Amino acid sequence: MHAVLLAETSEEYLCGSAETLLAGMVRLGRKCIPVGCVNGGCGVCKVAIVKGSVRKCGPMSRVHVSEEEESQGVLLACRATPMSEIELKVIGKMKKIIW
Amino acid sequence: MGVMRIGHISIKVMDMAEALKHYQNVIGMKVTHTDAGGNVYLKCWDEWDKYSVILTPSNQAGFNHVAYKVTDDFALVRLAQKVRDYGIEVEELPAGTLPDCGRMVKFNMPSGHEMRLFAEKDILGTDVGSTNPDPWPDDMRGAGAHWLDHCLLVCEMDPERGVNTLVDNKHFFIKALNFFETEQVVVGPNGSIQIACFLSHSSKPHDIAFVAGPTSGLHHLSFFLDSWHDILKAADVMAKNRTRIDVAPTRHGITRGETIYFFDPSGNRNETFAGLGYQAQRDKPLITWTEDQVGRAIFYHTGSLVESFTTVYT
Numbered sequence: 001m002h003a004v005l006l007a008e009t010s011e012e013y014l015c016g017s018a019e020t021l022l023a024g025m026v027r028l029g030r031k032c033i034p035v036g037c038v039n040g041g042c043g044v045c046k047v048a049i050v051k052g053s054v055r056k057c058g059p060m061s062r063v064h065v066s067e068e069e070e071s072q073g074v075l076l077a078c079r080a081t082p083m084s085e086i087e088l089k090v091i092g093k094m095k096k097i098i099w
Numbered sequence: 100m101g102v103m104r105i106g107h108i109s110i111k112v113m114d115m116a117e118a119l120k121h122y123q124n125v126i127g128m129k130v131t132h133t134d135a136g137g138n139v140y141l142k143c144w145d146e147w148d149k150y151s152v153i154l155t156p157s158n159q160a161g162f163n164h165v166a167y168k169v170t171d172d173f174a175l176v177r178l179a180q181k182v183r184d185y186g187i188e189v190e191e192l193p194a195g196t197l198p199d200c201g202r203m204v205k206f207n208m209p210s211g212h213e214m215r216l217f218a219e220k221d222i223l224g225t226d227v228g229s230t231n232p233d234p235w236p237d238d239m240r241g242a243g244a245h246w247l248d249h250c251l252l253v254c255e256m257d258p259e260r261g262v263n264t265l266v267d268n269k270h271f272f273i274k275a276l277n278f279f280e281t282e283q284v285v286v287g288p289n290g291s292i293q294i295a296c297f298l299s300h301s302s303k304p305h306d307i308a309f310v311a312g313p314t315s316g317l318h319h320l321s322f323f324l325d326s327w328h329d330i331l332k333a334a335d336v337m338a339k340n341r342t343r344i345d346v347a348p349t350r351h352g353i354t355r356g357e358t359i360y361f362f363d364p365s366g367n368r369n370e371t372f373a374g375l376g377y378q379a380q381r382d383k384p385l386i387t388w389t390e391d392q393v394g395r396a397i398f399y400h401t402g403s404l405v406e407s408f409t410t411v412y413t
Contacts, residue, residue, distance in 0.1 A: 036411035038343040040113060041160030041366015044411055059113035061366065061413070062158040094410040097253060097312035 002082040006032050007050050007089050015082050022077040034094045038078045045077040046092030054080035100170035101277050102300040107150055108165045108250055108320050110367050111157035117364035118154050125340050126322055127241040134198055143246045144226035144236055149199045151247035160365040161413040162317035164213035165250055175218045179204040185275040209267035210254035211315045242333035242371050244322035249305050251318040253412050256311035265311045269296045279381045282353050286390040304354035304376040318412045321370035330357050333371045337361055345407050352399040367413050
């Protein structure tokens with residue numbers, strides 16, 4: 001289990017090392033990171049890792065995270081598992097289709 | 100004669116092995132072809148053409164193109180000309196451009212989505228055959244989807260710039276391709292802004308649909324099931340496969356369809372839906388959903404919008 005801290009809101013939750021940052025948050029019913037397709041395709045769970053290290057565990061659509069961004073610690077929370085205590089910043093958001 | 104039905108949809112997947120597990124084990128499709136480029140072609144049990152879904156390996160998720168089948172080559176020639184007369188450039192693709200598929204005409208909808216029309220594709224037949232057929236085959240898998248039914252495409256809309264490619268698409272589909280509108284969702288002062296459009300070229304409530312969004316993309320591709328019981332079973336299959344469900348079984352106000360929304364392993368949204376809904380006809384009065392009942396239009400039981408449904412797409 002690793003602590004995951006959201007830098008901007010000071011929200012914190014505990015995430016298992018075998019579950020993704022997003023899955024851990026969803027399991028606890030928390031809402032601090034936007035939840036979309038949970039499969040790396042839609043981009044709403046985009047985060048920047050400020051402190052700590054993660055393991056990438058699946059492909060992320062290059063529409064939403066470029067290789068350059070990824071090299072700077074930007075990734076989709078549904079595609080990363082924590083390897084240490086994590087501090088992150090939420091970049092993605094739920095942008096409404098006009099309904 | 101003219102358009103008959105949706106022929107196939109081509110989408111991008113980031114992990115082909117996971118995608119194939121999903122479309123075979125959850126939807127119930129079968130692989131009928133893999134080409135040299137690694138593209139995989141799949142078919143539902145109750146379809147007779149060789150494939151209705153094309154999965155292309157990519158580092159992205161999302162839409163490549165959608166193709167509609169037309170009655171014959173005369174219709175293909177006539178419709179290609181109607182598209183040109185409408186002011187849209189048409190490219191002719193020779194037979195074999197896609198495997199086992201006759202010649203196609205290719206063009207972009209006003210929203211930018213690539214569309215193709217074709218008249219011929221290799222026929223494998225349904226899994227129950229055409230001679231004294233059983234109602235369903237013994238080797239049905241997963242949700243056992245009958246066929247690919249339709250897709251819903253997100254069309255770029257920006258009221259501040261006066262851009263509404265949803266309405267542009269509607270006019271194009273009606274004028275050039277002879278579709279008719281069955282339902283609409285309107286918002287704004289006097290309901291003057293259309294944000295959703297449902298079009299048919301058959302007696303189904305929709306063969307294609309559009310919704311307005313900040314950029315053009317794919318909202319979902321949809322597979323047909325028979326009944327509410329099949330919807331429940333499909334949801335069980337999704338749970339067994341740990342599929343990410345977007346909207347649990349419910350009913351739409353629009354089309355009256357019984358539905359589940361879920362994501363494939365690349366985040367492309369799928370739908371399994373059941374029920375004929377109603378008989379769509381060209382003289383049936385247009386159904387309108389108003390801004391205050393938009394929740395009911397999509398989610399008839401709760402009348403509330405599910406956030407991911409109206410924000411997430413590829």
